Amino acid sequence: MDVLFQNVRELVERAEQEGKLISEIMIEQEIAITGRSREEIMKQMDRNLTVMEEAVERGLQGVQSVTGLTGGDAVLLQKYIASGKSLAGDLLLDAVSKAVATNEVNAAMGTICATPTAGSAGVVPGTLFAIQHKLNPTREQMINFLFTSGAFGFVVANNASISGAAGGCQAEVGSAAGMAAAAIVEMAGGTPQQCAEGFAITLKNMLGLVCDPVAGLVEVPCVKRNAMGASNAIVAADMALAGITSRIPCDEVIGAMYRIGESMNPDLKETARGGLAATPTGKALAAKIFGGAVVQGQ
Amino acid sequence: MKFTSVFDIIGPVMIGPSSSHTAGAARIGRVARDLFGRQPKWAKIYLYGSFAETYRGHGTDVAIVGGLLDYDTYDERIKTAFEDAEKADLSFEFIPEEAHKEHPNTTRIVMGDDEGEMSVEGISIGGGKIEISEVNGFKLRLTGGMPAILVVHDDRAGCIANVANCLAMHNVNIGHMEVSRIERGLTALMVIEVDQNIEDRVLQQISYIPHITKVSRINN
Ligand code: SF4
Numbered sequence A: 001m002d003v004l005f006q007n008v009r010e011l012v013e014r015a016e017q018e019g020k021l022i023s024e025i026m027i028e029q030e031i032a033i034t035g036r037s038r039e040e041i042m043k044q045m046d047r048n049l050t051v052m053e054e055a056v057e058r059g060l061q062g063v064q065s066v067t068g069l070t071g072g073d074a075v076l077l078q079k080y081i082a083s084g085k086s087l088a089g090d091l092l093l094d095a096v097s098k099a100v101a102t103n104e105v106n107a108a109m110g111t112i113c114a115t116p117t118a119g120s121a122g123v124v125p126g127t128l129f130a131i132q133h134k135l136n137p138t139r140e141q142m143i144n145f146l147f148t149s150g151a152f153g154f155v156v157a158n159n160a161s162i163s164g165a166a167g168g169c170q171a172e173v174g175s176a177a178g179m180a181a182a183a184i185v186e187m188a189g190g191t192p193q194q195c196a197e198g199f200a201i202t203l204k205n206m207l208g209l210v211c212d213p214v215a216g217l218v219e220v221p222c223v224k225r226n227a228m229g230a231s232n233a234i235v236a237a238d239m240a241l242a243g244i245t246s247r248i249p250c251d252e253v254i255g256a257m258y259r260i261g262e263s264m265n266p267d268l269k270e271t272a273r274g275g276l277a278a279t280p281t282g283k284a285l286a287a288k289i290f291g292g293a294v295v296q297g298q
Numbered sequence B: 001m002k003f004t005s006v007f008d009i010i011g012p013v014m015i016g017p018s019s020s021h022t023a024g025a026a027r028i029g030r031v032a033r034d035l036f037g038r039q040p041k042w043a044k045i046y047l048y049g050s051f052a053e054t055y056r057g058h059g060t061d062v063a064i065v066g067g068l069l070d071y072d073t074y075d076e077r078i079k080t081a082f083e084d085a086e087k088a089d090l091s092f093e094f095i096p097e098e099a100h101k102e103h104p105n106t107t108r109i110v111m112g113d114d115e116g117e118m119s120v121e122g123i124s125i126g127g128g129k130i131e132i133s134e135v136n137g138f139k140l141r142l143t144g145g146m147p148a149i150l151v152v153h154d155d156r157a158g159c160i161a162n163v164a165n166c167l168a169m170h171n172v173n174i175g176h177m178e179v180s181r182i183e184r185g186l187t188a189l190m191v192i193e194v195d196q197n198i199e200d201r202v203l204q205q206i207s208y209i210p211h212i213t214k215v216s217r218i219n220n
Helices: A008-018 A022-034 A036-062 A071-084 A092-106 A122-134 A141-160 A169-187 A192-204 A221-239 A250-263 A280-289 B021-035 B049-058 B058-067 B074-087 B159-169 B200-208
Strands: A111-113 B014-015 B042-048 B091-096 B104-113 B116-126 B129-135 B148-154 B174-183 B187-194 B211-220
Touching: A008 A022, A008 A071, A008 A141, A008 A192, A008 B159, A022 A036, A022 A141, A022 A169, A036 A071, A036 A092, A036 A111, A036 A122, A036 B014, A036 B211, A071 A092, A092 A111, A092 A192, A092 A221, A092 B042, A111 B148, A111 B200, A122 A169, A122 A221, A122 B159, A122 B174, A141 A169, A141 A192, A141 A250, A169 A192, A169 A221, A169 A250, A192 A221, A192 A250, A250 B148, A280 B049, B014 B021, B014 B074, B021 B049, B021 B058, B021 B104, B021 B116, B021 B129, B042 B049, B042 B058, B049 B058, B049 B104, B058 B074, B074 B091, B129 B148, B129 B211, B148 B159, B159 B174, B159 B200, B187 B200, B200 B211
Parallel strands: B042 B091
Antiparallel strands: A111 B014, B042 B104, B104 B116, B116 B129, B148 B187, B148 B211, B174 B187
């Protein structure tokens, strides 16, 4: 198997030496590994992008999950933005709202594209569809956004983990946020090295985040974690584009994330035994959902 | 390398809420149906670990039944799989087990119809990726990182060589291969781990080989 990069350093070096975008290196690697044509690969990513667009659209119309634990927050945020009173700024809140929209649709058993997992599926599309209005990218640039995210996710998945059960939420939403930051930097015209800085700055600030879903469901705190993941990504991207670098290189941050995940107590890794899941309210909600009148997953 | 494609990261397209508990569950159901070779008339679905504890909230139940109806991870019909099963004459029962399996997200599907029965045990290892750990009580050792082909065939000389030849013709490299007998002298199961995802036409050609009864794949 021809692997073009094993870590972020190799990915950035290759892109800079060949004067290519990170997304382009990812596409070339996909061609090399799978033997599929560029056209086929672009088409599949185009389809994934469409799924993401449809999910956000649906979430912004308002959805409720089967359990009633989540839903409706994306709409609340959009209304708040429209009121003109937002403190954080419209773009940032738009990204947050669209990230929430995706996760609300996910919790309601709607169709989403896992990025890198279903629980963390909101961050990448949320940020993409918000900065879209500022940067006016072409369809191809939007597809490339997903390849750049994928390139960083690929490194994390193979060198650390993208699963909450294995590494806590830092591995899921943390990775997703880092991936989004890197892709935002590329779309905004930053260098490959700046993409890596954006990733590193984001992940550094999500290290240690535990996976503690109430009742074991991908709802609480997952939806709001995606919200904060999206805002974290945009701020870190801005920092990288401003020329700020991470003192700890990107690959070492990923290594730290892996080791933190390894030493994390199993109660805090998707078992619903610790953290928010083990709070009095978390336990009461779990009892209510699974105890008496059970809502069938339909 | 566990993850080989960018679509392992940006994907799969799926019905929520969980890549492991919903998408993975649907995939196990679908591979089970593929291995059985047709839609079963009944299914007993045993759930272990986290699957047993949280299957209702995650839609693991509708996802597995959807898989048995041949729905893919992104098929909206997963949501109505229970009603669809009734229409398709498939009766099913969920049995959450206390016992612990090696992996928290495990299910064993025992299914059948007037002509036969089969049991398939699968585990969902994360991000929608799955492994098949047992077929009719035979343990399989799939690493899960690689795509795999599962071939049910008559227990006859030459079958294995023919399948290997067919893969060689399509330039598919075999990483690991195992054969177990499901019923001695009657049926056997070949499990072949390969380096790249398998295209439809390769599967189709394998299915044309004499004495091959069922072919299924797990792409990664
Ligand atoms: S808390 Fe756990 S289940 Fe929820 S998004 Fe984070 S990693 Fe996924």
